[in-house]
Amino acid sequence: MDQRLTLITLGVTDVARSRTFYEALGWNASPASQDSVAFFQLVGMGLALWSRQELANDAQVADSKPGFSGVALAYNARSEAEVDAVLAEAAAAGGRLVRAAHKTFWGGYAGYFADPDGHLWEVAHNPFWRLDEQGALHLPG
Numbered sequence: 001m002d003q004r005l006t007l008i009t010l011g012v013t014d015v016a017r018s019r020t021f022y023e024a025l026g027w028n029a030s031p032a033s034q035d036s037v038a039f040f041q042l043v044g045m046g047l048a049l050w051s052r053q054e055l056a057n058d059a060q061v062a063d064s065k066p067g068f069s070g071v072a073l074a075y076n077a078r079s080e081a082e083v084d085a086v087l088a089e090a091a092a093a094g095g096r097l098v099r100a101a102h103k104t105f106w107g108g109y110a111g112y113f114a115d116p117d118g119h120l121w122e123v124a125h126n127p128f129w130r131l132d133e134q135g136a137l138h139l140p141g
Helices: 015-024 052-059 080-092
Strands: 007-012 037-042 045-051 073-076 096-103 109-114 120-125
Touching: 007 015, 007 052, 015 037, 015 045, 045 052, 080 096, 080 109, 080 120
Parallel strands: 007 045, 073 120
Antiparallel strands: 037 045, 096 109, 109 120
């Protein structure tokens, strides 16, 4: 298996509401989107919003109560000011601020928000990692 991730699918309770939230963050839905699923082209990968129940059915697993899943999506910012701006933008769009931006133990700056379905997003500035012009992450080494 190649070392890559091509699509993240978030199970949501209301596709239209979630699509509106991500569009309020300035993201553009792909023309491939439909009423039942929304797709967003990201740098080098995609994000899909699909019915939580349909996603569980497709994987043949029981839908469980939403809550902490042990997973956080991450948006790496180019500066501390961008972290603050993205967290404010997410809150203004209807997200919930989970943890205010703060200096981290590892030398960065980060905070968390949850989207309307509680999917956790970390917004961080890591001064030790490089983002290229398109926003793609390049790890050291």
